[in-house]
Amino acid sequence: MKMFYNPFSPFSRKARIVAIETGQQDRIELVLINTEDPANGLSAYNPVRKIPVLEADFGPLYDSPVICEYLDSRHDGPNLLPAAGEARWRALRWQALADGLLDAALLIRYELNLRQESGRSEAWIERQTTKIRNALDRMEADAAELEGPVTIGTISAACALGYLDSRFADWDWRETHPGLAPWHAGFAKRPSYIATIPRA
Ligand SMILES: N[C@@H](CCC(=O)N[C@@H](CS)C(=O)NCC(=O)O)C(=O)O
Incomplete structure (x- = not known):
């Protein structure tokens, strides 16, 4: 899965930490995005042109709470989102x-x-x-x-x-x-x- 991110983006950091804490970092290819570059191609993945975006099998996911919940649904360890x-x-x-x-x-x-x-x-x-x-x-x-x-x-x-x-x-x-x-x-x-x- 690709994750569009920037190392200085705190919302990207949240999603990356969730990926690491759930043991999925090796399944994610980080793709650097400059949000100030109008030609960065981000609109094709997120119409509101914000990062992070995670490219799931069924299409792009945004924003960070959605990505984090998705990642949390895909591992066997303790959940980062308490169930109820x-x-x-x-x-x-x-x-x-x-x-x-x-x-x-x-x-x-x-x-x-x-x-x-x-x-x-x-x-x-x-x-x-x-x-x-x-x-x-x-x-x-x-x-x-x-x-x-x-x-x-x-x-x-x-x-x-x-x-x-x-x-x-x-x-x-x-x-x-x-x-x-x-x-x-x-x-x-x-x-x-x-x-x-x-x-x-
Ligand atoms: N609610 C969004 C906020 C994402 C956000 O604001 N990302 C910033 C970088 S940290 C961004 O892409 N800014 C570019 C812009 O607003 O055009 C989320 O949780 O993912």
Whole structure:
């Protein structure tokens, strides 16, 4: 299976970590995509031109929650999406929270990098910044829930914090949200996290 990805894409990282945690990395051929290249051919796989995309036998799959659920349905180990009950909804809520933080962070990146300085909206950046701060506050308040088995929720949280490390290092989330730091330090030792550290 091909996975269209970029090493700096946090949503791609989430899908790659799920592939590794479920022992399927050798079945996946990573195909590098530059999302800024209008001729990257991505529209043929995902009309909204976002990565990650996984090319399954029956056609392309997107977005990352769908890819992660698909991969999780195809292995014999412990499931990363708990099957039912409160554990399932908590894990999915963590994913939504972490993905929401990432959506806001990416919107800031696009505003800063793709828009001419004269057209930038500070109000827009502030609006997204508030979302990130709120998300971090919620993550910090619920940090105890991250202890325990690896789930799609913990993977998503680790990817969100990892993206802040790589693109918003000056924010220093460990300083403002110290309750998340020990958990993240533990997760960061996992081979799947180390293997997907953003690098060119
Ligand atoms: N909800 C999507 C978000 C994916 C996403 O925003 N990917 C970014 C890279 S990390 C992208 O492809 N951006 C290009 C664009 O928005 O045009 C998912 O979970 O896969």
